[in-house]
Amino acid sequence: MKKWFSLLLSSILLIGLLSACGTSEKSSEKQSGGEEKKVLKMGTSADYAPFEYIDTAKGDEIVGFDIDLAKMITEELGYEFEIVDMDFTGLIPALQSGKVDFVLAGMTPTEDRKKNVDFSDVYYVAKNMIVTKKGSGIKTVEDLKGKTVGVQTGSIQEGEAKELAKTIEMKIESRNRIPELIQEIQAGRFDAAIIEDTVAKGYIKNSNGKLEGNTIPTNEEEAGSAIAFPKGSKLRDEFNKVLQEKMKNGEVDKLIKKWFDQQ
Numbered sequence: 001m002k003k004w005f006s007l008l009l010s011s012i013l014l015i016g017l018l019s020a021c022g023t024s025e026k027s028s029e030k031q032s033g034g035e036e037k038k039v040l041k042m043g044t045s046a047d048y049a050p051f052e053y054i055d056t057a058k059g060d061e062i063v064g065f066d067i068d069l070a071k072m073i074t075e076e077l078g079y080e081f082e083i084v085d086m087d088f089t090g091l092i093p094a095l096q097s098g099k100v101d102f103v104l105a106g107m108t109p110t111e112d113r114k115k116n117v118d119f120s121d122v123y124y125v126a127k128n129m130i131v132t133k134k135g136s137g138i139k140t141v142e143d144l145k146g147k148t149v150g151v152q153t154g155s156i157q158e159g160e161a162k163e164l165a166k167t168i169e170m171k172i173e174s175r176n177r178i179p180e181l182i183q184e185i186q187a188g189r190f191d192a193a194i195i196e197d198t199v200a201k202g203y204i205k206n207s208n209g210k211l212e213g214n215t216i217p218t219n220e221e222e223a224g225s226a227i228a229f230p231k232g233s234k235l236r237d238e239f240n241k242v243l244q245e246k247m248k249n250g251e252v253d254k255l256i257k258k259w260f261d262q263q
């Protein structure tokens with residue numbers, strides 16, 4: 001009897017062990033209810049408040065509009081997700097190599113990027129802003145003549161600055177992270193930076209009146225944010241369906257109010 005019992009016990013352990021291996025390979029997780037939920041990896045660049053940033057007051061958790069949106073969509077579809085934080089330039093390669101399953105990073109679905117990844121519908125549209133020290137006298141793109149202008153590496157703002165530089169002579173400097181752009185302005189090394197307005201406003205508000213911003217004409221199609229997926233990923237249509245639903249029933253609007261209106 002005792003022998004049977006120990007045999008039973010060891011086979012239970014063995015099964016447990018085997019299934020644990022199996023699930024980790026599929027990157028899924030056994031829920032307490034016994035049903036399996038697939039854990040998706042979400043790539044982001046958490047330097048982009050209020051889209052995604054580390055709330056230092058609350059520890060090292062990444063929060064923001066994109067995180068709430070990801071939560072809303074994955075919950076509805078029955079997925080878990082975990083965040084992988086990296087530089088913005090690393091996001092598309094991470095999708096291509098399968099390191100992440102989707103990207104929410106305020107990323108604009110440009111024609112160029114569409115060659116390498118698939119995008120959901122646009123979930124938010126913003127404009128670009130010139131950020132400078134207060135009283136710089138720089139207000140329009142023409143005022144950037146002869147100036148040093150910072151942009152985030154690999155962003156559409158970098159592309160926009162390069163386009164402007166064809167007609168207005170300026171020096172473009174790229175940095176990997178948005179806070180670096182702000183620091184360079186404050187240190188007087190950059191005269192200005194081109195940053196998305198929703199993000200720029202947060203830095204201006206927190207600068208104690210030291211920074212100012214002026215919105216510049218922005219091509220609507222060129223400033224939207226969408227979710228990115230590896231080419232051919234089935235997730236795109238799944239996510240899009242829920243996104244459409246939530247945009248229609250006002251749930252996405254609620255998130256927009258929560259994260260963008262408080263500025």
Ligand code: ARG
Pocket residue numbers: 044045046047048051052088105106107108109152154155156157178196223224
């Ligand atoms: N919307 C711009 C782009 O797609 C900038 C996005 C930057 N996102 C970030 N998480 N830093 O290029």
